Amino acid sequence: MSTPLKKVVDDQLDASGMASEPLDDDDARYVADRVRNVLSGLKARRVWEKHIGAILTHSQTLEVTGWSKQALSQAVGDRRVLRLTAEDGTAGYWSGGFTETDLGYRPMPGIKNVLAAWAHTDVDQWTIASWMSSTQPELGGRTPRQGLLDGDVAEVEKLARQASERLAS
DSSP states (O other), X not given: OOOOHHHHHHHHHHHHTOTTOOOOHHHHHXXXXXXXXXXXXXXXXXXXXXXXXXXXXXXXXXXXXXXXXXXXXXXXXXXXXXXXXXXXSOEEEEGGGEEEETTEEEEXXXXXXXXXXXXXXXXXHHHHHHHXXXXXXGGTTXXXXXXXXXXXXXXXXXXXXXXXXXXXX
């Protein structure tokens, strides 16, 4: 399903009751600045999603996993789920860290050890998602994500440790 941007804006204006309100120059500049910020964030999200895959919202993550908010928070704290924070402070979750099971989507086997390998560094979570989604020669041109899916947990964990140590130094 696709919704034109103009319709989204028009719907929000109608819902707010401000559709027929005149804007002075200060209001118009304020709205224009905020729209530019939203569009810039949307562009950045699309670029990231082309590289790392879908970024799930909080509610989408709860829906696909069937978890409670507390369970999701615990999974992030246990390093079983990679939370990505945008510049505006909104959180999303890297869909690539999940695999489909009979019980819904669950963290892929081995992800906890791989994310733990990065814990001692001050590396941004986006960098980790990028590394997990980028082909690695040591994995025969596969991504670390694919390596985990193929069952090569120890090999991917070792590479994660090496990569994190290089970036930390």
